[in-house]
Amino acid sequence: QQHNLLAALTATQNVELGLRVTGKFSRIDLRKRANAMLEAVGLGEHAEKKPDQMSGGQRQRVAIARALVGEPAMLLADEPTASLDRASGREVVERMQALAKEHGTTILLVTHDNRILDVADRILHLEDGRLSTFTDAVIASTQHLMHTLAESKNRQNLEDVVAGMDEPTFRRMLEDLTRESQQFLQAISRAEDQAYRSMLEQSLRVFTRRVGELLDAERASLFLVDREQQQLVLQVSQDAAQAGTIRIPLASGIAGAAATTGRAVRVADAYADPRFNPEVDRTTNFRTRSVLCLPVHDTSGNVFAVTQLLNRRDGQPFDEIDERRFAEFAGSLGILLESLVGMVAGANAK
Known part of the structure; x- marks a missing residue:
């Protein structure tokens, strides 16, 4: 948590130390690269200052510039925001993040500062x-x-406290408790923000596609059961633009059969099966041959979605092994979808 800058050296000279160890650069190149890195961390005007002439945040940025100037493959950062106020700490980690991405450096950062966690990829x-x-x-x-x-x-013995209160004091206490309750509800609401919802949506798309690839299917999709409208709504598709726009009757189609019976359905030749609804093929300009549909159950045990694979790439129909492997993935996809549905329902209720 120390900056470990040499007090007798200027900011530029301290940053040059990060390059001298490589032995690859001339004195002129050392100075150019050091000054360029100080500019990158916003300290171009302070290049000739010594550590005792700079603030804690500025010294921290000099240390970061020195660490990054040699373009290491990995940088270990131990409490880089220690002793910094909120604004300075945020500035330091954002500059670290930008420079790391620019130079292709992985940063392993150890911190107790929860305010900077959003910069991390993991x-x-x-x-x-x-x-x-x-x-x-x-x-x-x-x-x-x-x-x-x-x-x-x-x-606090609330009953005893309230019993002796006059009306003005009681009103103030009630207002305080109401305000605390509102703050709590707002905190819960913030947890259900757009960023997390977007992450769930992206995860569903990416994971559904990957499941299809692993099972060697041409297309993987996920339908949400709309009990009120008695429809299946295409929630996730290889063609993301179609998601949410295609609705088919719950009582029709192979996916509908999986939803209404609660059992897996395998079909070797879709157009030879009377349950097959070719409307989705016409809408998406796709030709379905074989189908594997699995019902997805929510935490209450009710079927609330159907996940579907179309066309094994080798031309063979889906078999029991495919069904078993698909079922292993379907449960996880169902949890993601149920989380997303819950967030959407909560947002709509507000």
Whole structure:
């Protein structure tokens, strides 16, 4: 968490140290590259200053410039925002992120600063020597905070406190509790923001496509069951532009059969099966040969979606092995879809 700058050297000279170890550059090149990197971190005007003439945030940026100027394959950053205020810390990590992408450098960053986590491509949580996913850590932390909040309120004997209050004091307490409740609801609402919804939508598209590729199918898609309208809605498709625009009656088609019976359906020749609905083929300009459909159950055990594979690339119909492998993936796709449906429903309710 120290900047480790040499006090007797200027910012430029400190950054040059990151290049001198390579032995590849002349003195002129050292100076040019060092100054260019200082410009990149926003310190071009401070190049001739010594560390004691700069703020903590500026010294931190000099250290980052020195670390990145040699274009390392990986940079280890230990608490790069330590001792910095919120604005300076944000500026430091954003510059690190931009420079790392520009120079193709991987950054392994260790931090306790939750305010900068959004710059990461991947987050792991380490506590008591155990690694966990960031999602697990957030859930555990939220549960702990909610328990602590509830306990702090329960320690107060609310009935006794309220009983002796006059009306103005009671109104103020009620207003305070109302405000806290509103803040809590707003915090929950922020968790269901567009960024997470977008991530779910992208994950569904990418994972559905990849499942199709792994099972050697020409097309993979995911239908959402609309019980109210008695329709299947194409939610995810190889052709993303079609998603949400194609609706077919729930009582028709092979996908409809999987939805209504709750059982997998395999068809070797789609156009020879009376249940096949060729309307989607006409709409998407696609020719279906063989079909494999699986019902997807929600956490209550109800069929709320159908996932579908079309046309094995080797020309053979889908078999039991394909069905078993597809079922292994379908459950995970169903969880993603149920999460997305829940978020959309919550947003619409607001």
